[in-house]
Amino acid sequence: MSILKDAISSQLGAEVRFVEGYQHPARTIFCIVPQEKFVDAAKAMKKAYALLAAEWATDETTFGRGYGIFACYRWGHEYLIVKTETAADAPVFPSLTKHFLPAWRFERQIQSLMGVMPLNHPDTRPWIKFEDWPEDAWPLRKSFDASKPMPRVEGEYKWTKAEGEGVYEIPVGPVHAGIIEPGHFRFQAVGEDVLNLEERLGYVHKGIEKRFESLSWDEGYRLAGRVSGDTTVAHSLGYCMALESMTGCNLPERVHWLRALFLERERIANHLGDIGAICNDAAFAFMLYQMMRLKEMLLRTNHALFGHRFIMDRVVPGGVAVDIDTACREVILAELDRLSKDFERLVVIYEENPSLEDRVRNTGMLKPKRAREICAVGIVARASGLNLDCRIFNPFPPYDQYDRLELGVPVMITGDVHARTWVRIQEVRESIRIIRWILDNMPDGAISAPVAAPFPDKAGFAAVEGWRGEIIYWLQSGPNGELNRCMVRDPSSVNWLGLERAIHGNIVPDFPLCNKSFNQSYSGHDL
Amino acid sequence: MIRILRQIFRTGIVTEPLPDQVTREIQAAGLKLEAAVRERFRRSITIRQVDAGSCNGCELEIHAINNPIYNCEKYGIHFTASPRFADLLLVTGPVTRNMEIALRRTYVSTPSPKFVVAVGDCACTGGIFGETYASLGGVDKVIPVDARIPGCPPTPLQLMQGLTRLLDGADTKK
Numbered sequence: 001m002s003i004l005k006d007a008i009s010s011q012l013g014a015e016v017r018f019v020e021g022y023q024h025p026a027r028t029i030f031c032i033v034p035q036e037k038f039v040d041a042a043k044a045m046k047k048a049y050a051l052l053a054a055e056w057a058t059d060e061t062t063f064g065r066g067y068g069i070f071a072c073y074r075w076g077h078e079y080l081i082v083k084t085e086t087a088a089d090a091p092v093f094p095s096l097t098k099h100f101l102p103a104w105r106f107e108r109q110i111q112s113l114m115g116v117m118p119l120n121h122p123d124t125r126p127w128i129k130f131e132d133w134p135e136d137a138w139p140l141r142k143s144f145d146a147s148k149p150m151p152r153v154e155g156e157y158k159w160t161k162a163e164g165e166g167v168y169e170i171p172v173g174p175v176h177a178g179i180i181e182p183g184h185f186r187f188q189a190v191g192e193d194v195l196n197l198e199e200r201l202g203y204v205h206k207g208i209e210k211r212f213e214s215l216s217w218d219e220g221y222r223l224a225g226r227v228s229g230d231t232t233v234a235h236s237l238g239y240c241m242a243l244e245s246m247t248g249c250n251l252p253e254r255v256h257w258l259r260a261l262f263l264e265r266e267r268i269a270n271h272l273g274d275i276g277a278i279c280n281d282a283a284f285a286f287m288l289y290q291m292m293r294l295k296e297m298l299l300r301t302n303h304a305l306f307g308h309r310f311i312m313d314r315v316v317p318g319g320v321a322v323d324i325d326t327a328c329r330e331v332i333l334a335e336l337d338r339l340s341k342d343f344e345r346l347v348v349i350y351e352e353n354p355s356l357e358d359r360v361r362n363t364g365m366l367k368p369k370r371a372r373e374i375c376a377v378g379i380v381a382r383a384s385g386l387n388l389d390c391r392i393f394n395p396f397p398p399y400d401q402y403d404r405l406e407l408g409v410p411v412m413i414t415g416d417v418h419a420r421t422w423v424r425i426q427e428v429r430e431s432i433r434i435i436r437w438i439l440d441n442m443p444d445g446a447i448s449a450p451v452a453a454p455f456p457d458k459a460g461f462a463a464v465e466g467w468r469g470e471i472i473y474w475l476q477s478g479p480n481g482e483l484n485r486c487m488v489r490d491p492s493s494v495n496w497l498g499l500e501r502a503i504h505g506n507i508v509p510d511f512p513l514c515n516k517s518f519n520q521s522y523s524g525h526d527l
Numbered sequence: 528m529i530r531i532l533r534q535i536f537r538t539g540i541v542t543e544p545l546p547d548q549v550t551r552e553i554q555a556a557g558l559k560l561e562a563a564v565r566e567r568f569r570r571s572i573t574i575r576q577v578d579a580g581s582c583n584g585c586e587l588e589i590h591a592i593n594n595p596i597y598n599c600e601k602y603g604i605h606f607t608a609s610p611r612f613a614d615l616l617l618v619t620g621p622v623t624r625n626m627e628i629a630l631r632r633t634y635v636s637t638p639s640p641k642f643v644v645a646v647g648d649c650a651c652t653g654g655i656f657g658e659t660y661a662s663l664g665g666v667d668k669v670i671p672v673d674a675r676i677p678g679c680p681p682t683p684l685q686l687m688q689g690l691t692r693l694l695d696g697a698d699t700k701k
C-alpha cells in the first residue's frame with residue numbers, strides 16, 4: 001500500500017504508467033505520465049500532502065528519445081518520481097511553480113542549463129547561468145562541448161526593484177566580508193527594516209553535474225565528496241547508495257554501521273561550528289572559541305583514526321575505506337566523554353545568557369506554513385515544525401532498528417534563530433548517543449563488497465540525511481551502461497528560499513545572524 | 528556570568544594543550560611564521576581570503592587556523608574584510624567562470640606590493656573540477672600566483688607551513 005501511488009492513480013487513472021525494474025531501489029515508485037497530465041499529477045500529490053523534493057531534466061537523445069522531466073515527491077517514508085517526456089526539437093514542459101514553490105528555482109535551472117522551457121513560468125530570468133553566457137549555452141545537453149570555455153556576451157540581470165520615499169538598496173557580495181563562500185544579496189530597506197531580500201547565486205557553479213558525465217562510475221564518489229566540502233561524507237554516501245541500489249550490490253552489515261558513524265561525526269563537527277558561529281554573530285565570541293575548540297578536537301581524532309579531518313573519500317562504492325578496531329573505539333569513547341561534558345556546560349551558558357536570548361529569539365522567523373510552502377528540509381524544516389529526517393523515514397542500518405536505537409529527532413515550531421540553534425544542540429546530544437550505541441553494537445564483518453557495472457538505461461535513487469538535511473542523488477546509466485546523468489539535490493537548493501522569507505520584518509543588522517542560522521551551502525546549490 | 532568565567536578558567540589557554548607531537552609541530556611552525564612575519568612585514572601581515580569557486584572544504588581549514596588551537600593571530604596574521612587593507616590574497620577553489628570578474632576586481636583593489644597564495648589542489652591546478660565551460664582551472668589562469676599550498680584541503684598545519692615558506696622568500700618581491 002502506498003499513499004502516493006494510490007493518490008496519483010485515483011486522479012489520473014489509466015493515464016499514469018507505473019514502471020518497474022527501471023529505477024532502484026524498488027520502494028521508490030517510478031511512473032510516467034503524458035505531458036498534459038504533469039500538472040494534474042502535481043495537484044494529486046499536493047492533495048495527498050506530499051512535498052516536492054526535487055525536479056530535474058535529462059537529455060535522452062542518445063537513447064533516441066527527447067528530454068525527460070522528473071519531479072520527485074515525498075510523503076513520510078515514501079518517494080514517488082513522476083516523469084514526463086518532451087520532443088527533442090522544441091522541448092517544453094508545463095511548470096509546477098503554481099503548485100509547489102521550490103519548482104520556481106528548479107525550473108529556472110532546468111531552462112538555464114538544459115534548455116527545456118517551462119510553460120507558464122512566472123519568472124524566466126536565468127538561474128545559475130549568468131547573463132554573460134551565450135543564450136544557447138545549455139551545458140547539460142549532450143551536444144554541448146563542456147571542455148571549451150564560453151565567450152562572454154552582453155546582458156543584464158533584472159533585479160526586483162522597490163521604489164518610494166526613503167527606500168534604498170544594499171547590494172552585498174559576491175565577495176563577502178569573512179571567510180565564506182561567494183553569493184550576492186540585494187536588500188531593499190527603509191531605515192533599518194528590510195522590505196525585501198533577493199538572492200542571486202551561481203557564482204561557484206563549477207559544472208559538477210556535467211563533470212560527472214565524463215567520469216566512470218567508480219570515480220564519481222570523489223566528485224560527490226566535493227560537491228560541498230563540509231558535507232563530504234553525506235554526499236559521497238548519497239552517490240554510493242544510488243549506485244549500489246542500481247547494481248544490486250549487497251553490502252556487509254558492518255559497512256552501514258561505519259557509514260553511520262562517519263555521518264554522525266560529520267553532523268557533530270558541523271553543528272558545533274554553527275552553534276559557535278551563530279553566537280558569534282550575536283556578539284558572543286566566547287561561544288565561538290569554545291565550540292571551535294571542541295570541533296578541532298573532533299577533527300583531529302578523525303585525522304588520527306580515519307586519515308582525513310573531514311573523513312573525505314572514506315565512503316566508497318561498495319563499502320568504506322577504513323575500519324576501526326578496539327583501540328579506536330576507546331579513543332572515540334574517551335573523546336565523546338570529554339566532548340559531552342564540556343558541551344553541556346556550554347549549553348547552560350547559552351541558555352542563561354539574556355542578551356543572547358534577546359538576539360536569537362523571534363529573529364529570522366520562518367513560520368511553519370512558509371517552511372511547508374518552500375518544502376524545506378533538514379534543520380531548517382525541523383526548526384519550523386516539519387518532522388522530516390531521512391534517518392527515520394528512509395533509514396539504512398543501524399537507523400532502521402527503531403526499537404533498539406530509539407532515534408530522537410528534535411522538532412521546534414517557532415522557526416526563529418533560536419529554534420535552528422536549539423535543534424542543532426539537541427542533535428549534537430543525540431549524535432553523541434548514537435555514536436556510543438554504534439560502537440557498542442557494531443557487528444563484525446567485511447568493510448567492502450564488489451560493485452558490478454550498471455546495466456544500460458537504468459536509474460538509481462538515494463536520499464541521505466546529511467547534517468544540513470536530506471540530500472538526494474539520482475543516477476542514470478546511458479545506452480552503453482555509462483554514467484549518463486547525475487542529479488544532485490543538496491538541502492541548500494530548497495532552503496535558500498527560506499532565508500528570503502525569514503528575513504522579512506527584520507532589521508538589516510540581523511541579517512548575518514539569520515544567514516548564519518540557516519548556513520546553507522553555496523557550492524552545493526550552485527553545483 | 529560566573530559560569531562563563533568559570534568555563535574560561537577551566538579551559539585555560541588551549542593554544543598549546545597536551546604535550547603531543549602535533550602540538551609541538553604547530554608551535555614550531557608558528558614560531559617560524561612569526562619570525563618571517565616580524566622580519567618582512569613589521570610584525571603583522573593582513574590576509575584577505577577569496578573563495579573563487581571552492582567546495583568550501585578549504586574555507587573550513589582556513590577558519591581552523593583562526594581557532595584557539597592554532598591561533599594564527601598570535602603570530603601576527605590577521606584576516607581582514609576588505610582587500611584594500613590586505614597584503615596577501617588567499618585564494619581557494621578552481622576559478623569559476625562566474626567568479627572570474629569578481630576575483631580580478633579583488634586583485635586590482637588590493638594595494639601593491641601584494642602576494643597571492645593559491646590554497647588547495649583546486650586553486651593550484653583546477654583539481655577534480657578541471658578546466659571546463661564553468662571552471663577556468665587554477666588561480667594562475669586568472670591572476671599571478673606567488674605561492675601554492677596543495678592539499679584537499681590542506682590541513683591547518685600545512686597552511687601555516689605554506690605561509691612560512693612564502694614569507695621566508697618574501698624579499699624577492701619587496
Ligand code: SF4
Nearest residue numbers: 581582584647648649
Ligand atoms: S582543494 Fe579540495 S577541499 Fe579545497 S576546494 Fe578543492 S575540492 Fe574542496
